[in-house]
Amino acid sequence: MKVVILKDADSVAQYGASVFVKQVKAKSDSVLGLATGSTPVKLYKKLIEEYRSGNLSFKEVVSFNLDEYMGLSGDHPQSYRYFMNAQLFNYIDIDKRNTFVPCGNAENPFSACEQYETAIKNSGGIDLQLLGIGRNGHIGFNEPSSSLASRTRVKTLTKETIDDNARFFKPGEFQPSLSITMGIGTILESKRILMLATGDSKAEAVKAMVEGPLTAACPASVLQLHQHVDLVLDSAAASLLKNCDMYRHIEEQNKLLLERIF
Ligand code: F6R
Numbered sequence: 432m433k434v435v436i437l438k439d440a441d442s443v444a445q446y447g448a449s450v451f452v453k454q455v456k457a458k459s460d461s462v463l464g465l466a467t468g469s470t471p472v473k474l475y476k477k478l479i480e481e482y483r484s485g486n487l488s489f490k491e492v493v494s495f496n497l498d499e500y501m502g503l504s505g506d507h508p509q510s511y512r513y514f515m516n517a518q519l520f521n522y523i524d525i526d527k528r529n530t531f532v533p534c535g536n537a538e539n540p541f542s543a544c545e546q547y548e549t550a551i552k553n554s555g556g557i558d559l560q561l562l563g564i565g566r567n568g569h570i571g572f573n574e575p576s577s578s579l580a581s582r583t584r585v586k587t588l589t590k591e592t593i594d595d596n597a598r599f600f601k602p603g604e605f606q607p608s609l610s611i612t613m614g615i616g617t618i619l620e621s622k623r624i625l626m627l628a629t630g631d632s633k634a635e636a637v638k639a640m641v642e643g644p645l646t647a648a649c650p651a652s653v654l655q656l657h658q659h660v661d662l663v664l665d666s667a668a669a670s671l672l673k674n675c676d677m678y679r680h681i682e683e684q685n686k687l688l689l690e691r692i693f
Contacts (some may be wrong), residue, residue, distance in 0.1 A: 432660045433685075434641060434678035436669045440629040444473030447561070447627050448665050452481055462551075464560030464618075465519075465573075467496065467511045470627050471561060475519040482523045493554050495547075495563070497571040497618075499533040501540060501585060501609035509599055509606075510535055516655040533583065533611035537584045544583040544611060551583075551591075551617065560621035564628050567591050568636045568649035572612035579653050581614030614673040615653055620623040623659045626651070637664060638671040 437443050451474070455461050481487040496511055505512035512532040520530055531550055537543035550678070551557060562570050567589060571583060574589045575656035588596075588608050600606045618624070628637050641662065654660045670673055 432641065432650075432654060432657075432662055433682075434669075434672075435661060435663045435682055436672075436675060436678060437663065437665055439665050440473060442630050443627050443663050443665050444477055445476040448477035448481065449627055450625050451478055451489055451559065452662065455487055455492060456488065458558060459488070460493070461558045462554045462556065463492055463494045463607065464557040464613075464621055465494050465496050465515065466561045467498070467514045467518075468561050468563045470563040470629060472518055474561070474627065478519065479522045488659075489523045492525055493529040494525065494531065495551055495554070495557060495613070496532040497532040497560075498610050498612035499535040500607040501534045501605060501611055502533050502605070502607045505532065505535070507535075509604070526581070533613075535607075535611065540585050540611060546587065546618065547583045547611075551613075557621040559623045559625060560618060562618070562624060562626040562651075564626060564633055564636050564640065564651050566632055566636055568639055568651045570615065570618060570626075570651050570654075573615050573618075573650045574608040575648050575650060577615055577647060577650050579647055579650070580616040582617050583611065583613050586610050586612050608645075615650055619653065619657055624654060624657055624661070626660065626662045627664075628662070629665040631670060633668040634671040637662075637668050638673075644672055652667055 437446060449691040496515060498510045507513060515532060520527055534543045561587050567575055572586050572588060587608055593608055639649040643649055643652055645652050645655050
């Protein structure tokens, strides 16, 4: 796992956007795995800027989102489909027919999960998956104790996640306690993973993920098994890591190596 520690959330978004830009420039029909929540918003803004400046096109891109609330239709302002349209898809040239978000109001959610898995497989698999991390170490909505081999499925949200996400809902508004999420096994099949984490509320989870044991108690720790993960942190999210100096040293050495090769 490559651990990159930057000074603030803006630098994290800039770094993350540059990974996406390189990916889409190298493969115009990339299959992108996308996330919602607060963390990726700045990154999406930067991708919109890249598109508007004429530097990048998403015409051939296919995307799959990690998760969706169960019980919300795609036109509900709190749904993740709505979020993706409002934060990214409405402002770039992606073909919305090629943007997939699990269906929160499917008549049969279980077969919707199977169809989602099939659609990912038929697309050739995810080239680059963006992840955030929950305070409890969740990825997607794979809460602690999720099977590390799980596939797309219906998942109950923990009280902690419901409380964390309550900030997006108005007082008294229906807030789902179930979701459909890509499984951990599904996420692990992505060719490359980019996780962003910012702010001190993520410091404990980041520490457990990077320097703790591989355990379903911290689902994100499973990324220790993946061959190509970039974890990009601001200094607050990195503040509890024991080996910060080592990660910074490795990054400097990597930069020197790349300068020598290219
Ligand atoms: C969102 C998702 C979640 C979030 C995580 C962090 O699609 O899958 O795992 O990435 O809850 O959320 P924020 O970024 O709001 O702190």
